[in-house]
Amino acid sequence: MLEAAALNTVMRALADPTRRAVYERIVGAEEITVAELTRGSGVTQGAVSQHLKSLRQAGLVIERPEGRHVYYRAQPDGLAPLVDWMGHYGVFWRERFADLRNLLKEIDP
Template sequence: MSQTTSVTTVMRALADPTRRAVLERIAQADEVTVVELTRGSGVTQGAISQHLKQLKLAGLVSERPEGRRVFYRAKPEGLEPLADWMDHYAAFWRGRFERLEVLLKEIDP
């Protein structure tokens, strides 16, 4: 993943439900082509290609060309900026909830 990939880029890529579904289908397979992703999706091949472009820019998928076909594979490490962001805020909220618990015990002994 590029050093410049930010949590915002990853969040934008995952904000679209169709794009999340495409990523889930890729993650469930070892490798998959655009044709395989299009089949049964109810989305055009062009739309799938656009979703793949955004997922690739966010560092969530990689591609491997083989002749006329391109195979896509999920890159779990692409979720690291999002996981780091969530870890930061999880610690923040844990501290807040602990202080709230203390306060509630003081108010209602």
Template sequence: MLSTLPVDAVMRALADPTRRAVFEQLARGGEVNVAELTRASGVTQGAISQHLKSLKLAGLVAERPQGRNVFYRATPDGLAPLFDWLSHYDAFWRDRFANLRDLLKEIDS
């Protein structure tokens, strides 16, 4: 069986549109509790809690308990495995963009 790489966990977590929306809301809004996330999402509190658990396991979300509330925030460093994986394709895109630039110059001539 293949071992799960950190990039796999990040991709799996962000593959779900609701989890992506929760992550984006946390990335824009700072710390938010589950009740606020539930109001903004249109899904149940239980579903939000499960999405937060998946995001936390992937390293994309951190929590801070305060009394009876738990506040969640995005952890941008959790995206590092995804950026590292994408960086392997930098040369591929750089060459394509260079070809596109040459083509556009040729068309303008």
């Protein structure tokens, strides 16, 4: 059940397009501040901070305070529940497509 909760948290965090865009910018940077994330994003600093809070709670980003700044970076292990889930269904669908290919070969030799 804990794994389902973790998966739900990650999926919920990445379901929002703005939050996903913030996450993608963090992934593309070694470290980045809220001010840098806000620049050019079209959303307020307060909104970016709320998105960061959700990403942090989902385990997708970590923060490093330094003086007056807080730096964010991606936490790769945070995607593990999603990767595991996708891996499971990847096997499921590969098997189904293989079965379909075999059936089609039998029908139309």
